[in-house]
Amino acid sequence: MITETDVSVSWGVALDGPELYAAARLLDEGERRRAAALRDDQAQRRFVSAHAMLRILVGQRLDLDPHLLAFAPRGAYGKPELVHHAFRLHVNIASAGDRVVCGVTESGPIGVDVESHSVIADANRFGELDRILLTPAERRVLGELEDRVGALTRWWVRKEAVLKASGEGLTIEPTTLQMSAPDEAPQLLGWQGRPVPALWMSDLDVGDGYEAAVVVVT
Ligand SMILES: CC(C)(COP(=O)(O)OP(=O)(O)OC[C@H]1O[C@@H](n2cnc3c(N)ncnc32)[C@H](O)[C@@H]1OP(=O)(O)O)[C@@H](O)C(=O)NCCC(=O)NCCS
Numbered sequence: 001m002i003t004e005t006d007v008s009v010s011w012g013v014a015l016d017g018p019e020l021y022a023a024a025r026l027l028d029e030g031e032r033r034r035a036a037a038l039r040d041d042q043a044q045r046r047f048v049s050a051h052a053m054l055r056i057l058v059g060q061r062l063d064l065d066p067h068l069l070a071f072a073p074r075g076a077y078g079k080p081e082l083v084h085h086a087f088r089l090h091v092n093i094a095s096a097g098d099r100v101v102c103g104v105t106e107s108g109p110i111g112v113d114v115e116s117h118s119v120i121a122d123a124n125r126f127g128e129l130d131r132i133l134l135t136p137a138e139r140r141v142l143g144e145l146e147d148r149v150g151a152l153t154r155w156w157v158r159k160e161a162v163l164k165a166s167g168e169g170l171t172i173e174p175t176t177l178q179m180s181a182p183d184e185a186p187q188l189l190g191w192q193g194r195p196v197p198a199l200w201m202s203d204l205d206v207g208d209g210y211e212a213a214v215v216v217v218t
Pocket residue numbers: 047076077078079080092093094095096111112113114160163164165166167168169170171
């Protein structure tokens with residue numbers, strides 16, 4: 001059985017100044033090019049911080065220099081994985097607002113996600129997000145909850161973490177996933193058109209105004 005100790009998760013606030021400069025030095029050529037192509041300063045800070053954090057976490061786990069690691073997109077949907085290493089370590093990163101999260105584990109494909117309440121509140125201005133995100137049964141639960149934005153954000157990150165663990169990402173409609181209520185322990189109850197995979201799931205506390213989740217396919 002998978003436990004918290006099998007999964008290493010790091011999160012933090014996107015770096016700036018000398019720390020950002022130091023983090024950028026951990027990245028490889030391709031990552032630096034991708035960072036430079038990002039126009040938005042905050043997106044650049046998130047990108048560099050998340051990729052440096054992942055390199056440090058994987059380096060610690062494998063006792064390797066973070067510089068020596070290589071990651072490449074794999075599979076039909078381009079989920080990045082660690083390459084050139086005999087040891088099978090699954091990795092994933094996410095960022096939103098000024099938060100970055102990364103997770104690594106040997107136990108199975110991993111997905112992490114983070115989102116801010118403010119982005120979800122904006123996206124839900126016209127009241128459509130619940131239709132894009134939730135099943136009819138989940139929408140009934142939402143109707144009984146006081147903190148709609150908090151609930152939608154938590155549903156969002158839990159579902160996206162499942163879809164990132166599977167590697168399919170948002171090519172799959174989130175409404176095909178039936179999840180437990182946001183004030184209950186995270187659990188995938190049903191998946192339209194396929195059996196429910198065995199998953200380990202946990203919410204992550206990454207500070208006020210954000211929700212985050214980690215999922216491992218076991
Ligand atoms: C994965 C996905 C949900 C990320 O959405 P997002 O909210 O914009 O970004 P997040 O912060 O949550 O995660 C971004 C990270 O997820 C990882 N990622 C990329 N593709 C992924 C996939 N298929 N599955 C899981 N993780 C993926 C990357 O490490 C990425 O970070 P990077 O771009 O800095 O390397 C979205 O990009 C997606 O649905 N991708 C799959 C389908 C697709 O568009 N494929 C195109 C290439 S074939």
